[in-house]
Amino acid sequence: MSDRSAAAVARSARGERVTALVIGLVLVLAGVAALVVGAGWVGTFRAHRPLLDPLATEWLAARGDLARVGALVLGLLALVLGLRWAAGALRPEHRPDLVLDREPGTRLTVTGGAVADAVRADAEAVEGVTRARARLVGGEDRPALRLTLWLREGADVRAVWEELDRKVLDRARTSLGVDRLPTAVRLELEAAERRRVR
Template sequence: MNRSNRVERVLASLLGALALAAGAAAVLLHRFGVDRPVLDPVALDWARRHLLPVRIGLIALGLLAVLLGLWWAWRAVRPERHPDQRLDDVVVTAKALASAVRADAEGLPGVDGARVAVVGTPALRLRLTLRHGTDLTGVWLELDDRVLSRARAALGVDVLPTAVRLDLDKRPRQRVR
């Protein structure tokens, strides 16, 4: 239900594993007394003899890293999609569906406010603010029985994945006189 960060996590994990492996290899080589330079002298001699192709390759590798970084950054900050739902010949906008579910949720006893977002194909992200002292079990049952069942019926689906976050209002302050 949350915005997927799978690609970011996988890339960060791969980069971290690569850096960890390189560091562990350097520590192990140093620990066991291998006294060699990091870059092999044979490879350095070859690179000096083929300087132009090596430079072109390194520039291409750098540009690829920049493009990958830009793509990664764009993917992380791009706006989340709120898709409209198509029901036979009618298109229900995500905003209309969210407004209807919000109005139903705000009508529940003990609910002070609701925020709804339509994500996925279709799925809901619902955030309810409850008054102090509200019966949590009652709100939960009413939410499923009244609000979500109406949304499922309106969309014509049997299953409507919903992430629900409940926020509790603070107890009203009592002034001592």
């Protein structure tokens, strides 16, 4: 899959993925280190030692107030970062409005919902398609399109694909004035009607 078409497939979650990857790697490394030490592969003396070094526990006991404040600050920081991460993951995906004319004194803006409705109507007119759903995603400068088509049983998928590319997507690119419109197309087959046997 090219980088251009990746924009249409999934919402941009690069920050969330990198954060999850870093946290996962740290936890895996901590688990491997605990396994290596606990199994005694680095010496039996280390395997029988307590989790916290006695020198560290003595230092923390001598500075109890400082340790509690530090633990509280770290806990609050973890809470804030976790809430921020959760809010970003639950935030609705951005549906861009496209500015087609930026001439001084005139400004022509098309909403993402209007583009999606027009593409959906065109896609539903394709032979073999029973219904369609479209969504414009990405940014104003680099829009992308997600399209889900439900096909009638026995529909010619190749003919549907060719008509979709030739008519629907070409019309969308021309209307929006863009050379490329990355599009992710998902095809669903309608369930066959159940027939009662008598």
